[in-house]
Amino acid sequence: MIKYPAGQGPRLHLKTNPRSTKQATQYGSRGMTFEEMINQSNAYYLNRQLAVIHKKPTPIQIVKVDYPKRSAAKITEAYFRQASTTDYNGVYLGRYIDFETKETRNKTSFPLSNLHDHQIEHMKQCHQQGGLVFLLIYFKAHDTIYLIPYPLLEGFIQKNKKQSIPYAFIQKNAYACPQGQFPISVDYLSALDAYIEQADQNEV
Numbered sequence: 001m002i003k004y005p006a007g008q009g010p011r012l013h014l015k016t017n018p019r020s021t022k023q024a025t026q027y028g029s030r031g032m033t034f035e036e037m038i039n040q041s042n043a044y045y046l047n048r049q050l051a052v053i054h055k056k057p058t059p060i061q062i063v064k065v066d067y068p069k070r071s072a073a074k075i076t077e078a079y080f081r082q083a084s085t086t087d088y089n090g091v092y093l094g095r096y097i098d099f100e101t102k103e104t105r106n107k108t109s110f111p112l113s114n115l116h117d118h119q120i121e122h123m124k125q126c127h128q129q130g131g132l133v134f135l136l137i138y139f140k141a142h143d144t145i146y147l148i149p150y151p152l153l154e155g156f157i158q159k160n161k162k163q164s165i166p167y168a169f170i171q172k173n174a175y176a177c178p179q180g181q182f183p184i185s186v187d188y189l190s191a192l193d194a195y196i197e198q199a200d201q202n203e204v
Contacts, residue, residue: 034103034138037185038088044184051189053090053097085122092189096131098123107141109164123150136188139167146174147191
C-alpha cells in the first residue's frame with residue numbers, strides 16, 4: 001500500500017507499484033507525444049487542484065516575420081536568446097518542483113549526453129534550495145516512464161564514469177510512473193509521492 005504525504009489520498013485507484021516494471025495497458029495516451037502526455041497530465045492535476053505545473057516557455061528572439069495573409073503572421077527566422085534550463089516547473093504539496101523530460105529509443109540505457117551541463121547545474125541549484133527536482137524518462141522501446149530524483153541522478157554521475165545510465169539500474173532504483181489509465185496519461189505524481197515518502201523515512 002502506498003501512503004500519501006500530508007494526509008493526501010490517492011488521486012486515482014491505481015494498483016501499479018511505483019517500483020514495478022510492469023505498466024498498465026495504455027489506451028488514452030495512444031498516438032500522443034511524450035510532451036502531450038505530460039501536458040495532459042498537468043491539465044488533469046490543475047483541474048482537480050492537485051498541483052500547478054506548466055511547461056516553461058523557451059525564450060527566442062524573432063528576426064524575421066512574413067505575413068502571407070493580413071490576419072496571419074509566420075515567423076521565418078528566430079534564434080534562442082539563452083540556453084534553456086528544464087522543461088517544467090510548478091508547485092506541489094506546497095513545494096516547488098522542477099523537472100526535465102527526455103525520450104529515448106535506446107533499449108538498454110539512457111545516454112547522459114541527452115542532458116546538458118547547464119541543465120544539470122540548474123537542477124542542482126533548485127535541489128539545494130529545497131525544491132523537488134527530477135528527471136522523467138520515456139523508454140519508447142519498453143513503453144515505460146521512470147521518475148529519477150535528482151539525488152539519484154547526481155549520485156550515479158559522481159560514482160560512475162559511464163556515459164549512460166543502464167536501464168537495469170533505472171528499473172531497480174527509479175520510480176515507475178503509472179500510465180494510460182483514463183482520464184490521465186502519466187500519473188507521475190504517484191511516483192513522486194513514493195519518492196517523497198521514502199526520502200522522509202530516510203531522514204528519520
